[in-house]
Amino acid sequence: MRGEASRLADRSSRDLMASKIQALGSEAGKLAEQMFTLCDVLDANPRLQRAMTDPGRPVEDKKKLVRTLMGEQAMPITLEILDDLVARSWSRAYDIDNAVEDFGVDAVMYEADSRGQTLQISVELAKLQSALLNLPVVRSSLSGSNGVTAEARVELLHKLIDNAHFDKMTVKLAEHAAANPRKRRFVETLQWLISKFSRHMGESMVTVTTATPLNDEQIQRLIDVYTKKLGRKAFIHCVVDPSVLGGMRVQVGDEVTDRTVVAQLENLQRMAKVSFGE
Structure with missing residues (x-):
């Protein structure tokens, strides 16, 4: 702080x-x-x-x-x-x-x-963040864990993103985050960057994670809801993660609202342990 x-x-x-x-x-x-x-x-x-x-x-x-x-x-x-x-x-x-x-x-x-590539770079950063959701070992390595050197982290990053043909500035930001974690996890740095881009554009990046893809009507409804809630234009970044089983996780900056099925099941398990004194 x-x-x-x-x-x-x-x-x-x-x-x-x-x-x-x-x-x-x-x-x-x-x-x-x-x-x-x-x-x-x-x-x-x-x-x-x-x-x-x-x-x-x-x-x-x-x-x-x-x-x-x-x-x-x-x-x-x-x-x-x-x-x-x-x-x-x-x-x-x-x-x-x-x-x-x-x-x-x-x-x-x-x-x-x-x-004219500011929004595109923000979207690419969000895509990279989403791609890492189901790659815990890669996330850990890119964050400087396990004694991985800066050079090895950058090399690993390029193996992950080179085929995506990201904008040169997306690559520059990702390389900086990988080479020097600065006491942050790699995905935390990506979220920080996404938030900065959103503020710069006068928009807010809202990351919505669901088990199956949203249709255009659902996405537009989310745009309308969050544009009104935030008081500025919202951009919806959709992430499909079958492991959440159902429901929806919404992240705006550091605020996360998790109403996925897997989160509810985990909450029920915690409540059961408290009730039975486990």
Whole structure:
């Protein structure tokens, strides 16, 4: 959980730079690469985090550190963003890594906007998330469990998605999530990304899991219900998972409403154990 100072620093900096990132168009993808690379470096170097956020260190000194760290290949806007970040106050050093990652995702979204692919990327992220529902071993490996290296995780990811022909920015986001889990499970990162894309588009991604496919009428009914409930346009992502047996599981952001048959059976089993003192 970020402290108030970090939330304010992150949000204010991103609001300040938003129009400049948007103006990059297709070049925003290069900014995303630099931000994700820096995020990885910072995550691996706590001393560097502290050096960039130390309130007792002169801002000009921190800006010089940024230039030493980024080298001559850094885009001017990359340096401008980092100059702004190191000049702000942070609740904890690690939060500057979060802000750098947020900027990377923002850059991906603006690059996607320039090509009209923002919704498509959001749908592809949801498809990848759905594909992993019945692949627990793969999910675990992509999340950094079992001692799997970053290189092996990215290789495993490509074995999973290469035949899907996803957009290049979908692949970039998935590679970042696999290479650096950032204390999150891979599917949690996908959901976080889907939610960010939904907010960016002014829509909400509603993931609906059922045992059998929904028809067009049912999907439209869900769109109408959740558009009214959320106060903004809803996009319904349908997942077919026979293991739920029947009923429906609905996820909007972090909120899950599970009315599937399997969930009801599990609830009955828990109630029975309580009643009989097992």
